[in-house]
Amino acid sequence: MAALVLVPLARESGEALRERVTETALVETHSELADGLLPRVAALVVVAAVLLWWNYREVGGRTSVARTPKWVAIVLAVAALGAAMGTIVQAVRIGHSGAAAVWSEAGGAPAPAGGEDDD
Template identity: 45%
Template sequence: MLDTVFGLPVHPLIVHATTVVVPAAAVAVLLAAVWPRFRRWSGWLPVALAVAAVVLTPLSTESGEALERRVEQSDLIETHSQLAEGLLPWVIALAVAAVALYVVGRRERGARTSRNEGEAGTTPTATGTATTAATTRTGGAARWLLTGAAVLGLVAAVGTSVQVVRIGHSGAQAAWGDAVSQTPPPASGDGDSDGN
């Protein structure tokens, strides 16, 4: 299915999308984990990016396996393939963290709205007092959710980023390692010319 399009391998096309979306998701989740204002402002953005990363990762792997069947086998390609297979668990953890941070951000926005309404001069009622007491009782649970989501978000964002760099580096070595000379080309005017 994900083999070629117009006679060209699909893998480079999908991989370019993956190499943009996955790091963008990692940065968005990282910011949501450490910056409350971004977490409240961003809303669904980290979740959408993380879900897109979860979708693109297996597509990249599948198209890479199709391309692997068409090229000469080498240790570099095998290393690249093995590293690529390790990305999916990282992006799944990233998506879980993004959802948890979204829930935390939504609660923060709700608490902020309630606090602003309370400061606007509304008079407390018996239900308002009960709601405040309930909010205080669940504050510990919200802190645990925030802490857990932030730690998971940080670990997943760093792990995802490191894995993407390793995969990209190994892919570049496999694709270009033999094609690029290790010695620099001669400087202009230093080489032989036919115009003598």
């Protein structure tokens, strides 16, 4: 749940930094990849919530609730692995593109102030 708050905060921080550096293709790629993280994190949170609910329902000791078929557990496990791996892969891609932008020659240079030379 915390990630649903932290991802937008990190994005805002990145947008503020983006305004201070020279706009390059690497910086643009990093920004575009960052746009795709929140939906993946949201999917991961939804799957985790469903797993928590399902586990509570199955193990909670309620005998009046009918047991769900075994395939439901398999589907939930596959969904959890898919959501987790998608989130991890996207985070690694974002980090790599950010590192590439910073370590490139032009990516780490501050943007010119006001767009004019200060002679």
